[in-house]
Amino acid sequence: MNNCILMAEVIQEPQLRYTSDSQTPIAEMTVQFAALRDNEPPGQIKVVGWGNLAQEIQAGFHVGDRVILEGRLGMNMIDRPEGFKEKRAELTVSRIHRIEADASLKSSTADVPGTAASRPAATTPAAPPAYAASTAKAAPAAKAPVETADYDDIPF
Numbered sequence: 723m724n725n726c727i728l729m730a731e732v733i734q735e736p737q738l739r740y741t742s743d744s745q746t747p748i749a750e751m752t753v754q755f756a757a758l759r760d761n762e763p764p765g766q767i768k769v770v771g772w773g774n775l776a777q778e779i780q781a782g783f784h785v786g787d788r789v790i791l792e793g794r795l796g797m798n799m800i801d802r803p804e805g806f807k808e809k810r811a812e813l814t815v816s817r818i819h820r821i822e823a824d825a826s827l828k829s830s831t832a833d834v835p836g837t838a839a840s841r842p843a844a845t846t847p848a849a850p851p852a853y854a855a856s857t858a859k860a861a862p863a864a865k866a867p868v869e870t871a872d873y874d875d876i877p878f
Contacts, residue, residue: 725792727790727791727792728753729821731753731754732783734785737750738777746773747774748772749770749779750770752769753769754766767813768812768813769791770813770814771814772814789819790819791813792817792819793813793814794816796812798810798811
């Protein structure tokens with residue numbers, strides 16, 4: 723299952739266009755997100771929204787807005803003028819949430835079967851039961867791990 727959630731900032735104004743066959747609205751924009759390391763530049767990715775969500779993106783989101791994006795990550799091959807092909811990531815968004823200063827979220831969702839636009843409020847959990855002190859022996863100390871793998875050198 724391909725599902726991504728990304729917190730980013732809109733750096734290119736959303737552009738609305740329509741497909742030639744069915745006139746389905748498509749909104750495209752570029753967002754920027756923080757790099758993994760301090761010495762790296764921030765990452766950028768193209769975001770695409772379809773249908774009613776495309777119109778909501780174009781009307782309601784602008785450069786500088788901080789958003790949380792939910793959607794599918796895809797890779798596109800682009801022919802470069804230099805004679806080689808380049809792979810570029812693209813996020814097809816199914817939901818977009820604005821991050822506002824007062825920490826409340828406004829969200830827009832696409833009509834995706836099987837997903838609910840709103841969820842019922844969570845009930846507050848009851849206080850956990852108090853446990854009586856026991857005279858059981860303490861568990862033996864865990865052994866130190868042998869060696870952990872260094873995942874920083876993975877090439878992707």
